[in-house]
Amino acid sequence: MAQFATMRNTYAFLACIYLGLSSVVVYGQLSSTYYGTSCPNLLSTVKSAVTQAVANEKRMGASLLRLHFHDCFVNGCDGSILLDDSSTLTGEKTAVPNANSVRGFDVIDTIKTNVEAVCSGVVSCADILAIAARDSVVALGGSTWTVQLGRRDSTTASLSGANSNIPAPTSNLSALISAFSAQGLSTKEMIVLSGAHTIGQARCTNFRARIYNESNIATTYATSLKSNCPSSSGDDNLSPLDLNTPTTFDNYYYKNLVSKKGLLHSDQQLYNGGSTDSQVTTYSSNQNTFFTDFASAMVKMGNISPLTGSSGEIRTNCRKPN
Numbered sequence: 250m251a252q253f254a255t256m257r258n259t260y261a262f263l264a265c266i267y268l269g270l271s272s273v274v275v276y277g278q279l280s281s282t283y284y285g286t287s288c289p290n291l292l293s294t295v296k297s298a299v300t301q302a303v304a305n306e307k308r309m310g311a312s313l314l315r316l317h318f319h320d321c322f323v324n325g326c327d328g329s330i331l332l333d334d335s336s337t338l339t340g341e342k343t344a345v346p347n348a349n350s351v352r353g354f355d356v357i358d359t360i361k362t363n364v365e366a367v368c369s370g371v372v373s374c375a376d377i378l379a380i381a382a383r384d385s386v387v388a389l390g391g392s393t394w395t396v397q398l399g400r401r402d403s404t405t406a407s408l409s410g411a412n413s414n415i416p417a418p419t420s421n422l423s424a425l426i427s428a429f430s431a432q433g434l435s436t437k438e439m440i441v442l443s444g445a446h447t448i449g450q451a452r453c454t455n456f457r458a459r460i461y462n463e464s465n466i467a468t469t470y471a472t473s474l475k476s477n478c479p480s481s482s483g484d485d486n487l488s489p490l491d492l493n494t495p496t497t498f499d500n501y502y503y504k505n506l507v508s509k510k511g512l513l514h515s516d517q518q519l520y521n522g523g524s525t526d527s528q529v530t531t532y533s534s535n536q537n538t539f540f541t542d543f544a545s546a547m548v549k550m551g552n553i554s555p556l557t558g559s560s561g562e563i564r565t566n567c568r569k570p571n
């Protein structure tokens with residue numbers, strides 16, 4: 250008996266060492282000081298460009314955050330979403346979740362140009378996206394986190410990956426959980442990252458069926474959306490994902506879900522009498538918890554399959570391989 254207890258303690262002890270180490274090495278490929286000597290002004294250079302872009306148009310903060318998400322879910326955070334179609338490359342920009350929807354490429358070009366001017370050929374486009382996403386959230390009043398760096402850029406893209414990996418607004422809860430699980434993200438991380446829909450806009454085509462045909466939507470809310478989203482026209486008309494504070498990064502997304510005012514079918518799936526309701530309730534009443542968990546989940550999403558070492562390249566132009 251005593252021997253078993255000792256064995257058990259030994260295992261527990263080893264497990265503690267393992268967990269202690271793994272918390273250090275989990276993001277071990279990337280580092281917050283990666284450009285510390287090679288590009289010491291990187292962070293301030295990106296921040297001033299993002300701050301200016303968001304000052305020009307607040308929605309741009311949302312668009313830049315979404316670009317990083319759509320980058321990371323397709324073969325990892327490798328800048329693949331930034332590649333233009335060419336005669337030798339099929340990019341991801343025409344994929345269903347991206348076409349006529351993702352934006353911010355001109356801002357990324359400007360940031361890249363500014364970064365190249367202070368340290369040429371050193372900083373990847375994938376890292377610029379990760380920093381710009383963080384700076385966007387901060388610019389709109391949200392939480393901050395330390396961005397891990399050292400990603401390199403892909404020389405290829407995956408149209409089919411973009412179509413299959415990025416969840417659709419028609420997804421049910423189990424499909425949302427699976428899509429994030431496939432990227433190594435937990436259900437709780439899926440819920441907290443969805444809080445990004447506290448900013449930005451969606452097109453009528455993506456919520457028409459919800460406002461005309463669903464019952465788990467506040468009637469007043471559905472009615473108010475219909476004038477700008479007719480039942481058979483106006484596909485590209487925009488409405489805010491968060492009706493209350495669409496340009497402030499706060500926890501209204503979750504408050505809206507609790508009052509059946511999620512814009513997308515997929516949004517309301519998180520609060521629809523299922524297993525994720527209680528986590529939504531928690532975030533709806535505790536913005537600090539949301540901010541803390543969002544920051545950790547963004548670091549984790551940013552660590553999806555980065556290209557490091559001698560893999561990939563540092564693109565000169567984010568729109569095309571060197």
Ligand code: HEM
Pocket residue numbers: 308310311312313314315318349350351352416417418419420425439442443445446448449450451452453455490513515
């Ligand atoms: C949980 C699954 C998700 C689904 C089904 C989803 C779907 C969508 C859809 C359909 C839109 C509107 C696109 C349009 O109408 O053109 C949108 C916008 C947006 N999404 Fe998501 N999304 C999800 C998760 C995320 C995550 C994890 C993030 C970031 C961490 C994010 C950030 C955004 C932002 C900021 C916008 C507004 C972009 C803008 O205004 O330019 N989304 N999303």
Ligand SMILES: *[C@@H]1O[C@H](CO)[C@@H](O)[C@H](O)[C@H]1NC(C)=O
Pocket residue numbers: 421422423424
């Ligand atoms: C959720 O959606 C998936 C894929 O569209 C479908 O196969 C599944 O049956 C749905 N699950 C529920 C519970 O409706």
Ligand SMILES: *[C@@H]1O[C@H](CO)[C@@H](O)[C@H](O)[C@H]1NC(C)=O
Pocket residue numbers: 457458459461462480
């Ligand atoms: C609502 O559902 C009906 C029946 O399935 C369908 O015919 C109609 O096209 C749907 N309307 C919208 C706006 O999605």
